[in-house]
Amino acid sequence: MYGWGGNVIYVDLSREKVSIKPLDPSEAKMFLGGRGLNSYRLFKMVKPGIDPLSPDNVLVIGNGVLAGTPVGQTSRTHISTLSPLSGILGDGNAGGEFSATLKFAGYDQIVITGRASKPTYIWIEDDHVELRDATSLWGLKMGELVDALRDLHGDDISVAGIGPAGEHFVRFATTMIDKYHSGARGSGAVWGSKNLKAIAVRGTKGVEVANPEKFYELAKEDLDYFKKNDFVKKIYRVIGTHYGLLQWYPGWKYFEKYLGPEDLPPGLRPQDFARFEVGRTQCYSCPIACKDVYHLPRWNETGTSSEFEALYALGANNAVTDTEAVLKMEHMADEYGMDVITLGDTLAMAKKLYEKGIINDTDTGGIPMKWGDAETQIKLIEMIAYREGFGNKLAEGYRNFAKLIGPEALEYSYDVKGLSRGWYHVDFFNGIFTLAHATSTRGADHLRGRSWAYWENDLNMDANVVKAMLDAGLPDYRKDPVGSLIWSERACTLADSLGRCKGSINTWPQAVPLVWKYPIFKGLAMLLTAATGVEYTEESLIEVADRIYLIEMAFNYRQGIKKKHFAVPFPPEIKNTPKIKEEMKRHWEMVDEYLERRGCDVETTAPKRETLKKLGVEWVADEIEGKEFPEWDGPPLWELNKYPSGR
Amino acid sequence: MGWSASVGVKQVPKREVRYVSRKILVIDYESCTGCHLCELACSIKHEGVFNPYLSRISVLTKPEIQTSTPVYCLQCNDAPCARACPVNAITFNDRTGAWEIDYGRCIGCRECAYACPFGAIKLNVTAEPIKCDLCGGDPECVKVCPHNALIFGSEDEVIRELQKRKSVGVVYSLYEKGSQSLPGNRVREAEEAVKTLYGIWAKRKDLNI
Incomplete structure (x- = not known):
């Protein structure tokens, strides 16, 4: 098969069996790869009502269809599972070299089921796939793990794995790739529950495409666009996502207020973080290089890729302004393998609850939860990773932690479908912020479509692209916010399925290759046709995107998501103000319009049979139609003493 | 007898025309971030697939600490690979400035790979040696390098370019920025980036979309 690796690895850890099956070309054509193929596999293999941390759960790891090619920024590895954090679809993607290496070895997907009797890692070298004993690797932090595996197998391998947080079933533990790239939604805990520590790959077979000349020419054109772009050259390569601190209004003291560019306290400005920077790095085949390498003299440690999300969640939202300490916390999250957004927001929520008197010193085991106390926070992060003391409760994750404390605390959990809303702004962009959080298929999220629905960031890059896209039929968010969101969700679904970084x-130009030249998906269709030999058009790509999105909605429907879970919470102090009530009224109108236009039932949110039939996946309707699913209330939580804890 | 000889300065042979007009491929190591795009470009050009193991240039990386070292043929003046070859299969192409392997003569003994002091000769799937041939005078890797870490040109041009880039680390902003940067400069660069961002916002207000 051109473009694709052509094979899928199935690993049954309970029976210690590995089988390699060829990828079904019709599946590949319908779902592309990455997120699309993963979501499809999950829908087929995960039964509703299972415990995400039980051996019944399925862990799917897939690379995008363009992985391992010189189309820039296509190195995201997509990791999908039933999330132990939210209890619905949990998928996230991580950068690094894993996806390209897996593709070079000839694979598109790894499907892992069951539970190993002892710590295990998977070693893949082209056609050879083997389960190996990982007893000596268990307990290692990410840096040590990757180094140990490089010592064993050579330094041209790529490693996906978990740190101590995953081993201790921390519900927001992440799958880490090549030390410092992380994919969120709690997949790390699923690795831990399967006794799986790592996957190491070496691939030497390479990728063949259907029409090399045409494909390479298009890929080079796309690379050139980023190479010549001023925003990339002058801002992006210099401060990376840190520019978000100025543009995206980070929350302060658990969203008490939002910091505009002028309110940023010294210590949290991009130039403060630059003091610790020693270099820049990036993922495979990326022309941008947005990741910084920083050295922390106070701890004599070197880490990479401090993204905006980490700095806002661990820094601003907890009122920590000690630059070096914020970077240290980010580095710890990478080493232990935890999601920085959930980690930071959970800590901030705990501080808020402490301030309000909802939790006290008895709950926290005598640890004072004070704003801006970096030292205690560093200690807490370690306690969370090993589930020690108060850390055991915090390790349950954002909404689950609040649920554990009680209904009073749940008021302060600003989550949609179990995921923290992160930084948000109440009245941004015609309600797109709130609507996009509600409609995301993995819980509140900024990468499922939100940022693409308005052009704030695109105007930084290139105003001409916005004009060209509007001319090509992209709905204007000021006139048609719902249409704008649906289009941007399509773009993100396709980007995730290509393995493209968003x-x-x-x-838009980053998520969708060549959109600046052939809007909106025409360029992408040309690229995919040249890569795979399968005829894609703009229309067929829209169908692919909608097919993937509706399967995900059906998956969540099967997990008990009802319409009321499309609600978006606000802080108790402002939730009854007329402004928010007005906003909410409009929100529900837009949700109805959204479901209608997506071809879903407006009352139950289930995708309609006719819509699914049109998209060629009528069998999905058989799985959900006429069936009752118990209402979602987060994942089943264990008794706290049942988790592995301590070192 | 020139002036230099009379005062005892070592006589240097005059530069031959070949070396003045010859184009060379050099690397600015500090600019390489390790994206591997050059490997993909090289392998598609020579082998028709995307495969770093079949690329004439290899980037050894440890991405997490940003050490990237591209390894490729430096086209030595006095090439050990050509000397080691028992069947004289490696010859210098005057037109392109590259040492090339004549696969009609090559017996696959790998001596050239052992002799190369840089490890720049690789073996392909059939154990034939592969090495950089400068793509016949128009290297593909240079075209895709996003940070212009690979530079191709005449010796004089290229050395001048290197001088400018390396001096940037010492004398900030004398020339357009390369990627080499001292810690003090990073703060300054970040401040400039922030200023640029404010500039973009200001311009955005005038847009009529």
């Missing part, structure tokens, strides 16, 4: 610049 996170760094948050712009």
Whole structure:
């Protein structure tokens, strides 16, 4: 198969069996790869009502269809599972060299089921796939793990794995790739529950494409666009996503207020972080290089890729302004393997609850939860990773932690479908911020479409692209916010399925290759046709995107998501103000319009049979139609003493 | 007898025309971030697939600490690979400035790979040696390098370019910025980036979309 690796690895850890099956070309054509193929596999293999941390859960790791080619920024590895954090679809993607290496070895997907009887890692070298004993690797932090595996297998391998947080079933533990790239939604805990420590890959077979000349020419054109772009050259390569601190209004003291560019306290400005920077690095085949390498003299440690999200969640939202300490916390999250947004927001929520008197010293085990106390926060992060003391409760993750404390605390959990809303602004962009959080298929999220629905970031890059896209039929968010969101969700679904990065610049040209030349998906269709030999058109790509999105909605419907879970919470202090009530009224109108236009039932949110039939996946309707699913209330939580804890 | 000889300065042979007009491929190591795009470009050009193991240039990386070292043929003046070859299969192409392997003569003994002091000769799937041939005078890797770490040109041009880039680390902003940067400069660069960002916002207000 051109473009694709052509094979899928199935690993049954309970029976210690590995089988390699060829990728079904019709599946590949319908779902592309990465997120699309993963979501499809999950829908087929995960039964509703299972415990995410049980051996029944399925862990799917897939690379995008363009992985391992010189189309820039296509190195995201997509990791999908039933999330132990939210109890619905949990998928995230991480950069690094894993996806390209896996593709070079000839694979598109790894599907892992069951539970190993002892710590295990998977070693893949082209056609050879083997389960190996990982007893000596268990307990290692990410840096040590990757170094140990490089010593064993050579330094041209790529490693996906978990740190101590995953081993201790921390519900927001992440899958880490090549030390410092992380994919969120709690997949790390699923690795831990399967006794799986790592996957190491070496691939030497390479990728063949259907029409090399045409494909390479288009890929080079796309690379050139970023190479010549002023925003990339003068801002992006210099301060990376840190520019978000100025543009995206980070929350302060658990969203008490939002910091505009002028309110940023010294210590949290991009130039403060630059003091610790020693170099820049990036993922495979990326022309941008947005990741910084920083050295922290106070701890004599070197880490990479301090993204905006980490700095806002661990820094501003907790009122920590000690630059070096914020970077240290980010580095710890990478080493232990935890999601920085959930980590930072959970800590901030705990501080808020402490301030309000909802939790006290007895709950926290005598640890004072004070704003801006970096030292205690560093200690807490370590306690969370090993589930020690108060850390055991915090390790349950954002909404689950609040649920554990009680209904009073749940008021302060600003989550949609179990995921923290992160920084948000109440009245941004015609309600797109709130609507996009509600409609995201993995819980509140900024990478499922939100940032693409308005052009704030695109105007930084290139105003001409916005004009060209509007001319090509992209709905204007000021007149048609719902249409604008649906289009941007399509763009993100396709980007995730290509393995294309969306996170760094948050712009259309970044998510969708060649959109600046052939809007909107025409360029992408040309590229995919040249790569795979399968005829894609703009229309067929829209169908692919909608097919993937509706399967994900059906998956969540099967997990018990009802319409009321499309609600978006606000802080108790402002939730009853007329402004928010007005906003909410409009929000529900837009949700109805959204479901209608997506071809879903407006009352139940289930995708309609006719819509699914049109998209060629009528069998999905058989799985959900006429069936009752118990209402979602987060994942099943364990008793706290049942988790592995301590070192 | 020139002036230099009379005062005892070592006589240097005059530069031959070949070396003045010859184009060379050099690397600014500090600019390489390790994206591997050059490997993909090289392998598609020579082998028709995207495969770093079949690329004539290899980038050794440890991405997490940003050490990237591209390894490729430096086209030595006095090439050990050509000397080591028992069948004289490696010859210098005057037109392109590259040492090339004549696969009709090559017996696959790998001596050239052992002799190369840089490890720049690789073996392909059939154990034939592969090495950089400068793409016949128009290297593909240079075209894709996003940070212009690979420079191709005549010796004089290229050395001048290197001088400018390396001096940037010492004398900030004398020339357009390369990527080499001292810690003090990074703060200054970040401040400039912030200023540029404010500039973009200001311009955005005038847009009529």
